[in-house]
Amino acid sequence: xxxxxLNRREFISATTATGATLLLNACKSDPSxxxxxxxxxxxxxINIALIGYGEEGKVxxxxxxxxxxxxxxxxxxxxxxxxxxxxxxxxxVNNEVRTYENYEDLLAKEKDxxxxxxxxPDFCHAPMTNACLKAGLHVxxxxxxxxxxxxxxxxxxxxxxxxxxxxIGHQRRSNPRYLFTKNxxxxxxxxxxxxxxxxxxxNRAVKEDFGWPKKYELPASTLTKYGYKDMHxxxxxxWYKGLGGGPLSDLGAHQIDILNWWLGxxxxxxxxxxxxxxxxxxWYDNAMIIYEYPLEQGVxxxxxxxQTTTSAGGGYYEMFMGxxxxxxxxxxxxxxxxxxxxxxxxxSWDDLLQKGYVRAKTASADDAAKxxxxxTAQLAEYEIPVFxxxxxHQPHLENFFNTIRGTAKLNCPGDEAFSSEYSIHxxxxxVATQTRIAITPEEVRA
Amino acid sequence: MANIHQFNHRAMATHFEVRIAxxxxxxxxxxxxxxxxxxDKLESYLSRFRxxxxxxxxxxxxxGQKLRLSEPAFACLExxxxxxxxxxxxxxxxxxxxxxxxxxxSWNLLPEELSIQCERGRVQFDLGAIGKGFxxxxxxxxxxxxxxxxxxxxxxxxxxxxxxxxxESAGWSCGLGDDNTPQRxxxxxxxxxxxxxxxxxxxxxxxxxxxxxxxxxxxWALTDTAAESDALSTACMVLNExxxxxxxxxxxxxxxxxxxxxxxxxxxxxxxPRKPEEV
Numbered sequence: 001x002x003x004x005x006l007n008r009r010e011f012i013s014a015t016t017a018t019g020a021t022l023l024l025n026a027c028k029s030d031p032s033x034x035x036x037x038x039x040x041x042x043x044x045x046i047n048i049a050l051i052g053y054g055e056e057g058k059v060x061x062x063x064x065x066x067x068x069x070x071x072x073x074x075x076x077x078x079x080x081x082x083x084x085x086x087x088x089x090x091x092x093v094n095n096e097v098r099t100y101e102n103y104e105d106l107l108a109k110e111k112d113x114x115x116x117x118x119x120x121p122d123f124c125h126a127p128m129t130n131a132c133l134k135a136g137l138h139v140x141x142x143x144x145x146x147x148x149x150x151x152x153x154x155x156x157x158x159x160x161x162x163x164x165x166x167x168i169g170h171q172r173r174s175n176p177r178y179l180f181t182k183n184x185x186x187x188x189x190x191x192x193x194x195x196x197x198x199x200x201x202x203n204r205a206v207k208e209d210f211g212w213p214k215k216y217e218l219p220a221s222t223l224t225k226y227g228y229k230d231m232h233x234x235x236x237x238x239w240y241k242g243l244g245g246g247p248l249s250d251l252g253a254h255q256i257d258i259l260n261w262w263l264g265x266x267x268x269x270x271x272x273x274x275x276x277x278x279x280x281x282x283w284y285d286n287a288m289i290i291y292e293y294p295l296e297q298g299v300x301x302x303x304x305x306x307q308t309t310t311s312a313g314g315g316y317y318e319m320f321m322g323x324x325x326x327x328x329x330x331x332x333x334x335x336x337x338x339x340x341x342x343x344x345x346x347x348s349w350d351d352l353l354q355k356g357y358v359r360a361k362t363a364s365a366d367d368a369a370k371x372x373x374x375x376t377a378q379l380a381e382y383e384i385p386v387f388x389x390x391x392x393h394q395p396h397l398e399n400f401f402n403t404i405r406g407t408a409k410l411n412c413p414g415d416e417a418f419s420s421e422y423s424i425h426x427x428x429x430x431v432a433t434q435t436r437i438a439i440t441p442e443e444v445r446a
Numbered sequence: 447m448a449n450i451h452q453f454n455h456r457a458m459a460t461h462f463e464v465r466i467a468x469x470x471x472x473x474x475x476x477x478x479x480x481x482x483x484x485x486d487k488l489e490s491y492l493s494r495f496r497x498x499x500x501x502x503x504x505x506x507x508x509x510g511q512k513l514r515l516s517e518p519a520f521a522c523l524e525x526x527x528x529x530x531x532x533x534x535x536x537x538x539x540x541x542x543x544x545x546x547x548x549x550x551x552s553w554n555l556l557p558e559e560l561s562i563q564c565e566r567g568r569v570q571f572d573l574g575a576i577g578k579g580f581x582x583x584x585x586x587x588x589x590x591x592x593x594x595x596x597x598x599x600x601x602x603x604x605x606x607x608x609x610x611x612x613x614e615s616a617g618w619s620c621g622l623g624d625d626n627t628p629q630r631x632x633x634x635x636x637x638x639x640x641x642x643x644x645x646x647x648x649x650x651x652x653x654x655x656x657x658x659x660x661x662x663x664x665x666w667a668l669t670d671t672a673a674e675s676d677a678l679s680t681a682c683m684v685l686n687e688x689x690x691x692x693x694x695x696x697x698x699x700x701x702x703x704x705x706x707x708x709x710x711x712x713x714x715x716x717x718x719p720r721k722p723e724e725v
Contacts, residue, residue, distance in 0.1 A: 058487075062516055092517050093560050211476025213592040333497060389497045389506065 046401055047113050049074035051103050051128060052120035053086040056142055060119055060169075061086070063394035065093060070401055074110050076100040078226050079234075081216035103128055107135045115165075115404060117397070118142060121237040122244045123227065126151030129166065130158045138165040140400045143257070144249045145414065145421045147242070152421045156414045156446035167400040167410050168417035170257045172331060174396035177386040181327060182262055185338070185384065186320065189357045193324025193344060195295055198259055198302035200318040202251040205311035206277075210235040239281040246283035247306040248273075248427050251316070256427070257420040258318045258329065259291065259302050265419050265444050266291035266302070269437050271430035277309045285309060289427045304427075327384075331392050336384055349382055359385035418446040450612060453478035457485050458493070458578055460602030464585070467596040467612035477592040481585040481599075488584060491519045492577045494570070501571045504553075507564035514561050522573065522580045522673070523555060523562065529576065529677040530653075533693060536681035538653035542572040550653060575650075579639060579676025582607040586672075599672070604679075605639040607672040616725045622666050622708050629708045631668075631719045639675035640666045641683050642705075652684040659684040666708070668701040668716070678702070687713075 050057055050064070050072060057077070064070060072090065075097045077083040083099050090097050100106040115138040118128050126146040132139050133155075145152035145168055159166040172178045185191045209232065217231050227243070228234040237243040238250050248256070260266070273287030288305045307313070317330040324344035328337045338358065340349070352358045361381040402408035422444045430437045451474040453464045464481055466474040494501045500519035507513055515523070526539040540551050551567030562569070573580075578601035586607055589597050596610040598618045608618045617632025622640065631638070641650065642664035650659040665682035669675040682690065682702055694700055694714040701714040712718050 055483075065516075066514055089517060094558065208475045208479040211473065211480065213477075214473070215593060387497075389503050391498050 044069065044405065046070050046115060046404055047073045048115045048117060049076060049106055049110060049113055050086075051076040051106070051116055051118045051132075052124075052142075053077040053082045054119065057082075057086075057117075057119035059391075060117055060142075060393055060397065061089075063391045063397050064117065065095065066391070066394055067398055067401060069405075071095075072097055073113070074098045074100060074106055076103050076106045078102070078222065079216070079218060081213065104131065107131060107137075113137055115140065115400070119169075122147040122249065123151075123237075123242065126154050129155045133158045133162045133164045133166065136162070136164065138167075138400070138404050140167045140169065140397065141414075142169040143253050143417070143421075144245050144424065145417060147245045147249070149422060149425050152414075152418055152425075153446045156418050159414045165400070165403055165410060166414035167396070167403070168412045168414055168421075169393070169396065170254070170261075170412045170417060170420070171393045171396035172254065172258055173261060173411040174399045175331065175392065176388050176395065177333065177336065177384060178258070178329060180386045181329060181384055185327060185357050186262065189347070189352060189355070191325045191338065191340075191352075191357070192320055192322025192327060193341070194297045195263070195300045195320060195322045196298070197300055197321040198263065198293075198319060199304075199321065200255040200259060200302065201305045201307075201313055202255060202316035203305070203307040203311050203313045204251065206309055209280075239278070239283055241282040244283070245424065246287075246428060247285065247308050248287050248289070248304075248431070249424055251308075252287070252289075252304060252306045252427070253420065253424055254331075255304055255316070255318050256291075256424050257417070259293070259304070260420045260423055262318075262320060263293040263295065263300060263302065265293075265441055266423055266439055267294050268292045268439060269423065269427050269430045270435070271427050272434065273431040284431060287427070287431050289430060291423065291427075333388070338382060338384060353382070356385060358382040415446050419444040451475065451478070453482065455482040455485065457482075457489050458574075458581065458601070460578070460604075462581075462602070463598075463600040464589075465598040465600070466589070466594050467598075467610075469594055469596070473592075474594065477589055477594045480592065481588050484585055484588055485581050488518055488577075488581045491516045492522060492573050492580070494572055501573065504562055504564070505568060505570045507562075507569060509564050509566055512556065512559075512561045512563045514559065517560065518580075518584065520555065520557075520560050520562075522577060523571075524557075525580065525673045526571075526573070526576050526677065527555060529674065529681070532697060533678065533681035533685070534689060535654050536652070536685045536689070537575065537677045539571045539573055539576060540569060541575075541651045541653040543568065543570040544651055544653065544656040546570070575641075575680035576673055576677045578602060579605045579607075579637065579672035579674070582637070582672035601672070601676075604641070605637065605672050605676045606633070607637045608633040608635065610634060616720060619722055622703055623664070629710075630722050631709060632722060632725065633668075633719055636668060636670065636719065637672040637675040638666060638668050639672065639679040640664060641679040650680060650683045654684070661686060662704055664705040666703040668703070668719070670699055674700070 075086050078101050087099050116132045118141040122144050125141050129139050129141050145155055212235055223234055233240055269289055269291050271289035273284040275284045277285045285308045291302045293300045315335050317328055317335050319328040325340040330336055361383050399408050399411045403410050426437045426439055450465050450467045451471055455462045464478040491500050493499050500515050503513055529537045543551055547567050551569045552565035553569045554563045554565055582599045582601055585599055596612055599607045606620055611617045611634045617634045619630050620633045620638050621627040622629040652659050662683050665679055667675045667678035690713055698715045701712050701716040703709055703712055
């Protein structure tokens with residue numbers, strides 16, 4: 001008998017024997033909002049605005065358009081090139097919007113909004129989020145919360161003062177594969193045994209600077225007004241102190257948030273890194289850090305590296321290592337894997353399979369009366385039994401909108417995200433000072 | 447010697463090239479990067495190997511179910527549908543489904559809601575014979591918005607899309623066949639695609655019969671857009687000459703070349719672009 005351990009939020013498709021077919025059917029039966037079926041229940045429409053239509057804004061928009069009961073009514077970006085591109089795109093998908101250069105104008109004129117989605121450079125997040133919350137709107141704000149600890153703290157304070165929702169865009173926290181693996185495999189099945197270490201990374205290859213079509217260059221006065229020295233800085237803000245938080249913030253935030261989500265708050269961080277490759281960046285271009293996590297059974301150390309000069313090293317992932325097994329997680333399902341130590345004999349793979357915690361990679365023969373004899377077979381391989389085929393940000397946005405409707409609870413509210421935010425800023429400090437930085441539980445409370 | 451900058455990238459299981467002429471190098475590199483970023487984004491919508499792509503999600507639909515699509519996926523499938531009709535069914539974006547299903551799945555696009563509806567079977571798209579061309583068309587749009595009109599885009603060596611020719615040149619010299627083939631045309635604002643059996647062997651299914659296409663060894667299609675030439679060159683592999691003539695009668699902007707005659711016996715009423723020796 002399979003224990004009914006799969007809850008709806010996890011979208012789980014686990015089965016004891018039949019593998020892919022049932023997995024597929026289970027997913028088909030999921031009432032995905034993107035699948036437009038006949039006789040759909042009518043949902044209250046949430047009017048929203050999207051502030052920031054750069055690369056991340058485009059990714060979020062595509063997911064927003066998939067979600068039923070959410071209507072994008074306004075789009076804001078200081079760069080007309082992006083703004084018009086967004087308006088044209090939305091027009092093609094039969095979604096006309098009003099456009100704004102300035103978010104304050106948007107807030108002044110749009111009187112029928114319930115929420116905003118913010119996908120602007122990091123240094124804009126705190127002032128925009130605070131203004132939107134104070135205007136009575138719920139806010140989904142991309143990570144990082146802010147390029148400063150004070151900025152992030154102010155967002156949590158405003159969230160509490162206004163009573164409005166603030167979801168931070170750590171989208172893996174709503175990813176059914178992550179939810180299942182944390183709740184079921186790691187915590188319930190104790191798959192890793194005692195966690196002793198973690199290793200994670202996100203490495204990216206060298207790329208050209210972001211450019212811009214010459215005819216769409218912003219006037220110097222506009223750039224100054226919005227806090228940029230020049231067009232190059234506007235397009236490449238992530239490299240500049242005062243605008244972004246560097247690679248540990250841009251890329252590392254994704255993995256470090258998962259480390260904190262699964263392991264708790266670290267008690268210290270050491271780091272090394274430098275600006276060794278690029279000539280025109282403010283921030284370092286590579287960093288390696290180690291956090292110490294005080295777990296119940298002892299300390300676990302977590303190594304993280306971010307490189308912006310090579311994509312080598314196997315992609316982006318978080319690997320949790322224990323004395324009985326290892327779980328390697330990634331937003332890219334092809335990178336995910338699970339491994340058991342030889343000493344982990346108390347619970348067998350078959351037990352885990354029976355309970356739906358894992359799935360055999362190759363389906364077993366349908367007919368138990370048959371057997372094929374040939375060369376020695378390889379050991380069976382197992383994987384995390386979650387089939388998930390939505391765009392990666394969609395479940396996190398759905399979680400936000402469902403919380404507005406009162407049918408869910410935020411998966412990454414501002415005060416919880418602050419713990420990761422603080423840990424990342426402290427890692428930057430450790431890299432800058434080449435020292436061990438202590439982190440206390442009190443500090444990470446906003 | 448023309449001032450041409452070349453940038454390479456891997457996507458859609460092949461290599462892409464962006465060549466930009468008569469532009470300052472840094473600007474050309476940034477424009478090319480923007481075009482290649484767009485290519486990666488398009489792949490995320492169109493690849494059947496990405497679990498969250500539109501195409502992978504469509505394959506999960508049961509008959510009667512609908513799915514809202516991203517604009518690029520919808521646009522690409524619109525062209526695919528049009529090309530299926532225009533080629534008398536010799537091109538089909540679902541031809542590979544015949545490997546697992548007894549007949550082609552049936553699907554319908556719903557423009558008013560930017561959705562696709564599965565009507566019959568499992569809608570397993572493989573956009574390998576149109577997606578690369580579609581990507582080149584979108585990349586060209588982007589390069590024009592960057593005021594880089596002089597470009598040549600190459601997808602896997604099987605589809606090219608040319609913009610303005612380099613200065614003081616009558617066109618981009620494009621060969622029909624292997625490297626440095628003498629069969630060359632000077633192209634501008636034109637796309638040329640080739641299909642054949644030389645690299646992958648017999649791998650193209652005739653969507654009308656489910657059998658392997660063996661009619662041609664190699665075929666090329668010259669059209670205005672790369673999505674069209676990509677799909678048309680594949681269709682040419684399974685069409686006989688009377689069928690080709692019928693198709694070309696309705697599409698005067700298309701030109702087709704078959705082995706062994708190649709450019710010596712083009713099919714279609716479009717004027718043959720000039721050859722290098724004619725300049």
